[in-house]
Amino acid sequence: MKKLMLAAAALALTAGMGMAQTVRMATEGAYPPYNFVNDKGELDGLEIELGNELCKRAQLECTWVKNDWDSIIPNLVSSNYDTIMAGMNINEERKKAIDFTDPYTPPMPSAYMALKADADIEGGVVAAQTNTIQASHVASTGATLLEFATGEETIAAVRNGEADAVFADKDFLAPSVAESNGELVWVEGQDNVELGEGIGMGVRKSDTELKEKFNTAIKSMKEDGSLNAMLKKWFGESALQF
Structure with a gap:
């Protein structure tokens, strides 16, 4: 038993x-x-x-x-x-x-990336991925928020002129800056924004x-x-x- x-x-x-x-x-x-x-x-x-x-x-x-x-x-x-x-x-x-x-x-820094270092991030159009803390931040400024489903689309929007800048995690944007041969740059003084x-x-x-x-x-x-x-x-x- x-x-x-x-x-x-x-x-x-x-x-x-x-x-x-x-x-x-x-x-x-x-x-x-x-x-x-x-x-x-x-x-x-x-x-x-x-x-x-x-x-x-x-x-x-x-x-x-x-x-x-x-x-x-x-x-x-x-x-x-x-x-x-x-x-x-x-x-x-x-x-x-x-x-x-x-x-x-x-806490990882966020950053603004654009085609020129003096891009207008207060009164211009800024791209960000939807439902991110970066999108919420842009919405709280004077800029026009342009939201996209993916991060890659936000970068493309800067390249094709839809947006003056993109705001995202700096670590996500850094490879694009490094590989762009100077086409993409950090917005002056806006490459270490603390959020979250x-x-x-x-x-x-x-x-x-x-x-x-x-x-x-x-x-x-x-x-x-x-x-x-x-x-x-x-x-x-x-x-x-x-």
Whole structure:
């Protein structure tokens, strides 16, 4: 009888392990170096590498879901996936709808980029990706906000003359400046604008246990230096660190 009970317990444990819920991690896949689709057609970037390591440390089975930016929060709330890792800055407006883990980047600077350093960012047209803290900031100025679904479209709007400047995360814009042979430049004095509280993982307000598991994993990476090493890998030696 004892052997039968032990066997039954082992079977129940195995079944429970087999039914363990997979944590579905959403990202945009269009915001390098945070997240993008590489030449092999695979999701890549800081957040993919970091997310996989966090799942490993938290002993979670995770899978990635690619989702457009403009619906990424509604789909989390609707339980179409369980987390968001998509270059999402923590701010008070977003906290009304979802919760966040501790930040896995320090507050990252935003910047204005244009075809000329004296572009009019107060009275002109400024492009920004929709539903971003940069779009909200532009809307609070005297500039005309021109919103696009993706970051790449905001850069294209500057190049084709639709917008006088683009406002976005500096790390996102930096490669375009570096590779443009002088065509694209930072707007003078506007290449280090501080917004937000840092970038974190979005979770549903009800998922407190999941949030704490990821917080513990993030803390361990901060303490052993591996998070700073990852930030340097993706953002360069001058990357802001913890």
